[in-house]
Amino acid sequence: MSSERSAKRSGRRPGPTTTREAIAAAARRQFAELGYDRATLRGIAGEAGVDAALVVRFYGSKDGLFQEVMALPPAVAEAMAGLADGPRATVGRRLAEVIVGMLENPQSRSIVLGRIRSASSHPDAAALVRELVTRDVGRLVAALTDDEPETRAGLVGSQVVGLALARHVVRVEPLASLPAADVIDYLAPTFQHYLVEPLR
Amino acid sequence: MSSERSAKRSGRRPGPTTTREAIAAAARRQFAELGYDRATLRGIAGEAGVDAALVVRFYGSKDGLFQEVMALPPAVAEAMAGLADGPRATVGRRLAEVIVGMLENPQSRSIVLGRIRSASSHPDAAALVRELVTRDVGRLVAALTDDEPETRAGLVGSQVVGLALARHVVRVEPLASLPAADVIDYLAPTFQHYLVEPLR
DNA sequence: TGATAAAGTCAACGCTTGTTGATATCAACG
DNA sequence: CGTTGATATCAACAAGCGTTGACTTTATCA
Numbered sequence: 001m002s003s004e005r006s007a008k009r010s011g012r013r014p015g016p017t018t019t020r021e022a023i024a025a026a027a028r029r030q031f032a033e034l035g036y037d038r039a040t041l042r043g044i045a046g047e048a049g050v051d052a053a054l055v056v057r058f059y060g061s062k063d064g065l066f067q068e069v070m071a072l073p074p075a076v077a078e079a080m081a082g083l084a085d086g087p088r089a090t091v092g093r094r095l096a097e098v099i100v101g102m103l104e105n106p107q108s109r110s111i112v113l114g115r116i117r118s119a120s121s122h123p124d125a126a127a128l129v130r131e132l133v134t135r136d137v138g139r140l141v142a143a144l145t146d147d148e149p150e151t152r153a154g155l156v157g158s159q160v161v162g163l164a165l166a167r168h169v170v171r172v173e174p175l176a177s178l179p180a181a182d183v184i185d186y187l188a189p190t191f192q193h194y195l196v197e198p199l200r
Numbered sequence: 201m202s203s204e205r206s207a208k209r210s211g212r213r214p215g216p217t218t219t220r221e222a223i224a225a226a227a228r229r230q231f232a233e234l235g236y237d238r239a240t241l242r243g244i245a246g247e248a249g250v251d252a253a254l255v256v257r258f259y260g261s262k263d264g265l266f267q268e269v270m271a272l273p274p275a276v277a278e279a280m281a282g283l284a285d286g287p288r289a290t291v292g293r294r295l296a297e298v299i300v301g302m303l304e305n306p307q308s309r310s311i312v313l314g315r316i317r318s319a320s321s322h323p324d325a326a327a328l329v330r331e332l333v334t335r336d337v338g339r340l341v342a343a344l345t346d347d348e349p350e351t352r353a354g355l356v357g358s359q360v361v362g363l364a365l366a367r368h369v370v371r372v373e374p375l376a377s378l379p380a381a382d383v384i385d386y387l388a389p390t391f392q393h394y395l396v397e398p399l400r
Numbered sequence: 401t402g403a404t405a406a407a408g409t410c411a412a413c414g415c416t417t418g419t420t421g422a423t424a425t426c427a428a429c430g
Numbered sequence: 431c432g433t434t435g436a437t438a439t440c441a442a443c444a445a446g447c448g449t450t451g452a453c454t455t456t457a458t459c460a
Contacts, residue, residue, distance in 0.1 A: 019437080035320045037237040041418065051439050056419060058437095119370050120317040121235045129370045154366060154375030155386055161370070162362020166354060170319050170329045170361070175354030185400045186355055190390050200385040219407080241448065251409050256449060258407095 022048040023055055027069045028110040036066060036118035036125055063124065070114055070128055076102055077136045084143035091144065092192025096184045099160055099191075103168060104180050116164050133157030144196055155194040163187065222248040223255055227269045228310040236266060236318035236325055263324065270314055270328055276302055277336045284343035291344065292392025296384045299360055299391075303368060304380050316364050333357030344395055355394040363387065 026047035030039040041062055045052040059065035079098050083091055102108045115132065118125035137160070138153040145152070166172045167183070175183075226247035230239040241262055245252040259265035276298075283294050302308045315332065318325035337360070338353040345352070366372045367383070375383075 035237075037235075038321050040416080042416090050437095052418085053420080053440080054438055062418065116365075117320040119365070120320045121238050126370045130372055133366070133370075133372050150374050151378070151386070154372045157372055158362040158366035158375065159359055159390075160362070161365050162358040162360070165316075165319070165361050165365065166333070166358035170326045170333075172330055172333050172354045172357055174350050175358065178351070186351070189393055190359075193389055193393075240446080242446090250407095252448085253410080253450080254408055262448065 019048070019050060019054075020058055023050065023058060023065075024069045027055075027065055028107075028114060031066060031070065031114035031118060032110040033113075034117075035114075035120070036122040041065075066114075066118070066122070067124065070111055070125075072111055072132065072136070073108060076108055077139075080136050081139050081143070083140055088144070088196055090192075092190070092195055093184065093188035095140070095156070095191045095195065096187040099163070100180050100184050100187070103164055109168070112164060113168055116161050117169060129161065133160075141195060148199060152194050152199070156191060159187070159190055159194070219248070219250060219254075220258055223250065223258060223265075224269045227255075227265055228307075228314060231266060231270065231314035231318060232310040233313075234317075235314075235320070236322040241265075266314075266318070266322070267324065270311055270325075272311055272332065272336070273308060276308055277339075280336050281339050281343070283340055288344070288396055290392075292390070292395055293384065293388035295340070295356070295391045295395065296387040299363070300380050300384050300387070303364055309368070312364060313368055316361050317369060329361065333360075341395060348399060352394050352399070356391060359387070359390055359394070 023044065027039070027044045030044050030047065033039075034043075041052040041055050044065075045055050048055075055065060056062075059068055076098075080095070083094050083098065086094055102112060112132070115125055115128045119129045133153055133156075134150070137156050138150065141149040141153045141156070163183070167176050167178075223244065227239070227244045230244050230247065233239075241252040241255050244265075245255050248255075255265060259268055279298050280295070283291055283298065286294055302312060312332070315325055315328045319329045333353055333356075334350070337356050338350065341349040341353045341356070363383070367376050367378075
């Protein structure tokens with residue numbers, strides 16, 4: 001019905017609208033909104049305008065789809081790692097800006113929310129959240145201090161996933177409706193403390 | 201509906217091992233470990249040693265079972281509200297003690313984890329988490345300050361659910377293996393800040 | 401005792417899920 | 431033309447789910 005093949009072969013660099021990508025986008029949206037269990041192959045395929053069997057043909061299985069579609073865009077990981085270069089006295093605020101910004105952008109929010117929302121029921125998703133904390137946050141902390149860096153990364157990560165859950169999943173008010181700038185103001189001191197101040 | 205047989209055999213006041221309670225205990229355990237979707241009536245009934253139909257007969261439906269079994273024991277709510285009475289300079293630490301303690305005790309941990317783990321997929325569970333934050337944490341904050349108490353409660357709540365998720369669901373190391381006393385030390389300044397210090 | 405209601409089991413229902421194999425469509429290329 | 435390989439649909443599968451109604455067992459009490 002809606003097969004838009006305007007430019008199929010020509011050298012479109014970012015390859016904008018292949019069917020495969022339409023499926024990936026629909027999958028990200030539904031995994032983020034419903035979690036792994038409630039998101040169904042039929043629902044995802046329907047949103048992408050194709051048959052469920054085609055999803056399996058492309059991605060092998062529902063698990064394969066989830067894994068492939070929930071890869072964190074490298075830009076976020078780089079942004080976090082780059083934070084260690086700036087002034088140490090304001091690193092907490094800059095991290096808050098990156099985190100809140102990541103949750104405002106629809107693309108990266110889908111991925112992070114999909115991971116967190118699915119972590120409760122899908123072991124692979126839990127592993128992806130663990131990786132987010134230990135690897136991406138961990139790299140930043142390791143560049144900042146030698147004093148219990150893994151513990152600090154875990155504390156930062158706990159506040160990150162807690163914010164995502166409270167603000168975007170459970171929608172605790174007024175936290176859910178607060179402007180991003182306010183949330184950054186509120187979180188900055190906490191991150192600053194977890195990152196560089198004496199822990200106890 | 202729930203005809204309470206006050207004394208059927210002898211005057212057992214705490215009535216420890218009725219079939220109904222065995223089902224409730226199994227349900228709490230499985231909701232906390234698997235989340236609402238992955239926990240099944242057949243699995244819960246099996247752990248309690250009865251047939252799945254009996255669970256429905258007692259609790260009406262899976263939703264009814266969840267709601268009835270996930271009620272927060274009043275002791276926790278009271279402990280949190282009572283925190284406002286002590287010295288204001290250490291209220292953050294005392295809250296950290298209550299929160300971490302609540303997550304160490306198997307009974308209350310099952311309830312809190314069951315709520316949080318199910319919040320991702322079950323709207324009613326999300327409402328229960330919201331209630332935990334706005335009502336139980338909210339009461340404490342309201343007794344402490346008039347400066348944006350709902351926002352402060354939301355921030356505290358976000359760190360609470362984040363800790364529960366990171367430490368007990370996703371199991372981020374070393375956070376998951378840390379002694380409770382250490383976690384209390386680490387969280388106390390954050391709670392102190394969210395509760396009574398100037399927010400920005 | 402027998403009546404009565406609760407406690408408990410059993411088999412089956414309707415439905416949804418992920419996955420599969422057979423089949424159709426269609427552009428590309430010899 | 432015909433073959434090929436990717437793209438896509440369709441119907442069906444086996445399994446698991448919550449829920450239901452009929453049934454048996456057990457215990458209480460007039």
